[in-house]
Amino acid sequence: MTANASFSQHYSHNPPRSSTFGSCTLSVKSKMALNKLFRLSSALRSAASLTLRRNIGISAVLFNRAKDLDPIQKLFLDKIRDYNAKSKISGGIVEGGASYQKNVSEEVTKLQRLYGGGDLAKFPDFKFSEPKLEEVAK
Incomplete structure (x- = not known):
């Protein structure tokens, strides 16, 4: 069968x-x-x-370590690394020049005039007083 x-x-x-x-x-x-x-x-x-x-974060790190990067990505990363190295050497803004420093100082003096002076690089100290509470008779 x-x-x-x-x-x-x-x-x-x-x-x-x-x-x-x-x-x-x-x-x-x-x-x-x-x-x-x-x-x-x-x-x-x-x-x-x-x-x-x-696991997208882990895979992103793995993809960044790949040797065959896209040419545009490689150029972008090279420019960021170059700027980082230049900013460490100059200690601040890269290629700021005298005009940049002049504009920054003018803006700082405007802000000090508007907000009563003080150090603008420091966070302000706030002091709050306790409110006076009165007991209300029922």
Whole structure:
């Protein structure tokens, strides 16, 4: 007896319940298996998505260490590193010049005039007095 013959003999007494899906006919068991497969695949997709979102910081660091950077990214990173080195050497703004220093000093004097002087580089000290509370008779 061949496999097809045993299959047809088994289902000749108990034909499977089926439904039409497009041009294919699927049994209830195969539909249940497909539903389980779809649920499992969506669960795996959501778990993978969550894992990738949580590890985006780690993957960004790994991608930055890659030797084959995009030429634009490499140029951008080189300019940032160059500016950082120049600012450490100059101790402040790179290539500020005398006109920049003059503008900064003018703005500082304007702010001191507007807000009553003091050191603008220091955070102000606030002093609050306790309010006087009176007891009210009931």
